[in-house]
Amino acid sequence: MRTTDEPRRKPSVQRWVTPAAAVAIGVAYLAAGLLGGDTAFAVGGFILMVGIAAGLLVSRRFSETVAGLLDRRDERINALDSQATVFAGMALIAAVLIGFVVEIARGEDGAPYSMLGAIAGVAYVSALVVLRFRR
Amino acid sequence: MREQAGLSQAELGTAVGVSRQTINSIERGRYLPSLPLAFALAGFFDALIEEVFDAHD
Numbered sequence: 001m002r003t004t005d006e007p008r009r010k011p012s013v014q015r016w017v018t019p020a021a022a023v024a025i026g027v028a029y030l031a032a033g034l035l036g037g038d039t040a041f042a043v044g045g046f047i048l049m050v051g052i053a054a055g056l057l058v059s060r061r062f063s064e065t066v067a068g069l070l071d072r073r074d075e076r077i078n079a080l081d082s083q084a085t086v087f088a089g090m091a092l093i094a095a096v097l098i099g100f101v102v103e104i105a106r107g108e109d110g111a112p113y114s115m116l117g118a119i120a121g122v123a124y125v126s127a128l129v130v131l132r133f134r135r
Numbered sequence: 136m137r138e139q140a141g142l143s144q145a146e147l148g149t150a151v152g153v154s155r156q157t158i159n160s161i162e163r164g165r166y167l168p169s170l171p172l173a174f175a176l177a178g179f180f181d182a183l184i185e186e187v188f189d190a191h192d
Contacts, residue, residue: 076153076157
């Protein structure tokens with residue numbers, strides 16, 4: 001059996017990516033709200049997203065799952081994240097398809113669902129082609 | 136094998152670079168590790184993969 005006195009791995013820089021993205025989205029909300037004249041949305045959205053970022057960083061100390069999602073080092077949690085992302089994507093695609101059909105039934109042109117569905121389709125085929133050549 | 140070595144799930148997880156939850160899931164048969172992780176676990180115990188894992192589980 002190998003001993004466990006190997007040097008501990010350095011904390012991953014990766015753990016800052018998701019909280020930083022949340023703060024960046026908050027800044028985008030702030031800018032969009034101020035540009036659109038909706039100060040409540042701007043400030044509320046910014047505070048919400050900064051709160052989510054802070055919540056993630058704090059809760060990673062108490063939850064192995066949150067820590068794994070931020071660090072991206074645990075293969076099982078990465079797999080769970082991938083499967084949950086697929087599930088969320090499928091739910092979103094189903095909602096877009098339903099919205100598209102409803103809009104057509106109402107005599108509309110299907111917008112914006114037609115464009116969203118097209119984006120999903122192109123993204124799927126592009127990913128499939130890239131992954132096909134990488135694996 | 137882990138218990139015989141006197142290791143906690145967290146200690147083994149730290150040694151091979153995964154969480155305690157992942158070691159727990161592997162031991163319960165709820166998660167099949169990747170080949171690199173299986174090699175890491177086997178290598179940690181200086182054992183062959185087939186000595187650590189049962190292909191029929």
